Amino acid sequence: MGIIELQNVSYADGDQTIIHHVDLSVTAGDFLTISGPSGCGKSTLLKLIASLISPTSGTISFNGKNQNDYDYPTYRQQVSYCFQQPTLFDTSVLDNLSLPFQIRGVPFDENKISALLQLVDLPLTFLDKKIIDLSGGEKQRVALIRNLVFPPQVLLLDEVTVGLDTRSKTIVQALIKNVQHQATTLIQVTHDETEIAAAAHLIEMRQGALQK
Amino acid sequence: MSQLLVNNVTLVFAFALVLVAMLISYREKLGLNKDILLSIFRAIVQLTLIGYVLKYIFKINNTFLTILMCLFIIFNAAWNAYKRNPNSNRNYWETFAALFISTTITLGIIMLTGSLKFIPSQVIPITGMIASNSMVAVGLCYRNLHSQFRDQRQQILEKLALGAPIKLAAITILRESIKTAMQPTIDSAKTMGLVSLPGMMSGLIFAGVDPVSAIRYQILVTFMLLSTTSLGAIIAGYLAYRRYFNDRQQLLDQN
Secondary structure, three states, X not given: OOOEEEEEEEEEEOOEEEEEEEEEEEXXXXXXXXXXXXXXXXXHXXXXXXXXXXXXXXXXXXXXXXXXXXXXXXXXXXXEEEOOOOOOOOOEHHHHHHHHHHHHOOOOOHHHHHHHHHHOOOOHHHHHOEHHHOOHHHHHHHHHHHHHOOOOXXXXXXXXXXXXXXXXXXXXXXHHHHHHHOOOEEEEEEOOHHHHHHOOEEEEEEOOEEEO | OOOOOOOXXXXXXXXXXXXXXXXXXXXXXXXXXXXXXXXXXXXXHHHHHHHHHHHHHHHHOOXXXXXXXXXXXXXXXXXXXXXXXXXXXXXXXXXXXXXXXXXXXXXXHHHHOOOOOOOHHHHHHHHHHHHHHXXXXXXXHHHHHXXXXXXXXHHHHHHXXXXXXXXXXXXXXXXXXXXXXXXXXXXXXXXXXXXXXXXXXXXXXXXXXXXXXHHHHHHHHHHHHHHHHHHHHHHHHHHHHHHHEOOOOOEOOOO
16 A cells, blocks of 8 residues: 555546546655656646645545545645745745744744755855745745655655756755655656656656556 | 705706716716716615605614614625625625624724714714725725735645645735725824814714814724724635635635
8 A cells, every 4th residue: 555545536627637547556755756748737646646636536545544534734744745936925935934833833943944954055044035036946945945844754846846057956856865865755747857867766647647 | 053055956056076077087088977977876866765764764763773774784885895805706694794793893882982872863874984984994805815816826825735724824915905904994094184074073063063072073983993994804804715715725716
């Protein structure tokens, strides 16, 4: 039994079916890469797993229990989704990095945040930075550590390196490798050639269906 | 007491003022002439009717009828505020609750202080005054909430994805919307007496009351409006934001 199980999952938006009868089992600790052309349904599949949308039919389970039987916020804290080109919210970097603490009702831990910022090569003074002053690469690095303040059991990465400068891309890829070593299950969606070539476990997606 | 000089003949002459608005609309191609005429027609008919209704209600001075009239005002105010909500997933009774609670709490407090007596000629006009201000505040709150849910969709999704419950995900825009709804009342309180000599006070002065007494009523009205707009906006906002999510705490698509 995998940590994430999809059984006959389909998703339609109005008349348009985006995901067709997908079966998928992801083992705990796995690093799964899903590749495929844009518009094939990769992001939708991740959003379904993250419970940001719900399947039209079929079931998704996490640790053997149906997604719908969890308290939704608790589920999303454990199956955490990181957006492609995130915009970040509110005003400052601090607002973004303090939300995970607020959600869990625990006080802000500056040491923890300092260590995480260091991992993505950003100084602690970065906390006071305004979001509008950040580059795309910096936003993505902040977004990623936002997901990792309290490490989730499953981390969903939606083309997180798309549009990043080389330096940010290297930092982000190093961080992902680091996360993988912490026994977090990773599912990434990408069409980056080097990421596909380096993938340990690769599944291809075409027109809303996984290729066997 | 000074003599009130508005009669039917002077009203017909005053209609020239409406013609000014229509002329501007015509020259500037605003396309508002039909709307202006309709609004004037409605105002005349509604006010004439209410004039007679109030005369009757004041004369028979019946508690049940007075309450019914107040409910009628709240019901209509709620309907207008409800129609200003751009969210297709809206609910009339939530708007009614916001208007009803904000109006009755404000009225209740003012009656407890002894400033207002439960007689139709006092309760009904004051209900109209507070309900209409609450209506405007609730409408503003709805429109602001809607545009923020549209503009900040991505931010809300990011908060949800991190495991935030819907209230935490929406709290910044909810606060912003409630603030926007209360702002006009606060602003108008700041300029009161400097820019406007508001309705209540003007009416009393017209009717020959000493301006120093008249301002006391206006201060009372200002207190009431602050209370009713803040209550109305906060209740409406807290009920309305939930309707942008489904029961799985997912953000709904807006159409």
